[in-house]
Amino acid sequence: MNGNWVRHETIFVGRVQGVGFRATALNIARRYPVVGFVENRPDGSVRLLVEGDPETCRQLAYHISDQMEDFIAERTIETSEATGEFASFDIRE
Template structure:
């Protein structure tokens, strides 16, 4: 397993706002080496923007998809070069 840092920008579509999605994502980040944020978007989707080891990013997306599968219609993942982030994962309200 590589600890090289990557960035995932993930968009979740479906019934993903108003159902505790962001709090669920925050909860599932516990124990993973991820930094970034989750936020609602104006189009009704939820965006996850995180940096960390790719194995932890994949695990976070897997956990979210598993627990929220009844609400997610589509997931789009974009992998990008890592960038500096604060040392936490949080809910963003804007």
């Protein structure tokens, strides 16, 4: 983990489950030097939790938002200190 990494949590709300959102997020995330996961939440939203360089994390969230814009009604983003707990980027069930 790089010393200037952050934790970037994005919650996507809308018709984001059952539309290939997590698979799309995984495919996009593999193009960026980030670690973390994407998961469906019980309330019907999708959570994207990534750690990486601040600008890279923002670019990833916007890339996913751009790709899946037809399904997203709302997006919230929170940034905090990276924990270094992830070794890769995965889909969580």
